[in-house]
Amino acid sequence: MKQVQKGFTLIELMIVVAIIGILAAVAIPAYSNYTKKAKLSEIVQATQAIKAGVEVCHGDNGDITVCDGGTAGVPADIGSSGAAAATVGFGKYVHDVATVDGVITATAVGAAGTPVAGVDGQVYKLTPTITAAGITWTASGTCVDQGLCKQ
Numbered sequence: 001m002k003q004v005q006k007g008f009t010l011i012e013l014m015i016v017v018a019i020i021g022i023l024a025a026v027a028i029p030a031y032s033n034y035t036k037k038a039k040l041s042e043i044v045q046a047t048q049a050i051k052a053g054v055e056v057c058h059g060d061n062g063d064i065t066v067c068d069g070g071t072a073g074v075p076a077d078i079g080s081s082g083a084a085a086a087t088v089g090f091g092k093y094v095h096d097v098a099t100v101d102g103v104i105t106a107t108a109v110g111a112a113g114t115p116v117a118g119v120d121g122q123v124y125k126l127t128p129t130i131t132a133a134g135i136t137w138t139a140s141g142t143c144v145d146q147g148l149c150k151q
Contacts, residue, residue: 033148036119040148042093043106043124050075051126054102055135064102064128064135074099093119102128108143124149 053074057067069077079096095109108122123141143149 037148039093039119040108040122040124040143042091043097043108043122043143044149046078046091046094046097047104047106047124047126050097050099050104051137054099054104054128058102058128058130058135064130067099067102069097069099105141122146122148 050069054064054067057072057074058064061067061072066072067074069075077096077098078094093108095107097104097106099105104126106124108119108124122143124139124143125141127138127140128135129138139149141149
């Protein structure tokens with residue numbers, strides 16, 4: 001009587017391990033980039049209320065250069081006194097948001113001031129341009145350059 005072979009050969013197991021290794025080599029960097037984008041979306045969101053304040057300030061005053069944080073209807077700067085924004089309840093990854101002459105600059109930091117690789121120190125900057133139709137915003141900064149923040 002013939003004996004039926006059971007199990008996998010060594011070559012089959014090595015092929016499976018190689019396939020898993022290739023998939024991991026592709027998936028891990030993509031997942032890392034995804035988590036950075038998710039964390040940095042918080043600094044983009046932090047600029048939205050200030051952006052609306054700058055637009056109202058410009059409409060009321062007709063001059064964008066008077067639109068600084070805490071003046072002319074623009075929300076006050078966050079974290080500008082050296083305290084992390086997380087301590088004032090403004091998110092986990094927002095260190096500070098400042099507005100000067102209508103230009104909004106937000107800086108990211110790790111949770112509770114703890115550095116996070118790829119997030120700490122990233123800058124998101126919104127620059128207003130006055131047009132006949134109103135204000136158009138141009139996004140720049142390190143996180144935009146790296147494709148981690150929306151433009």
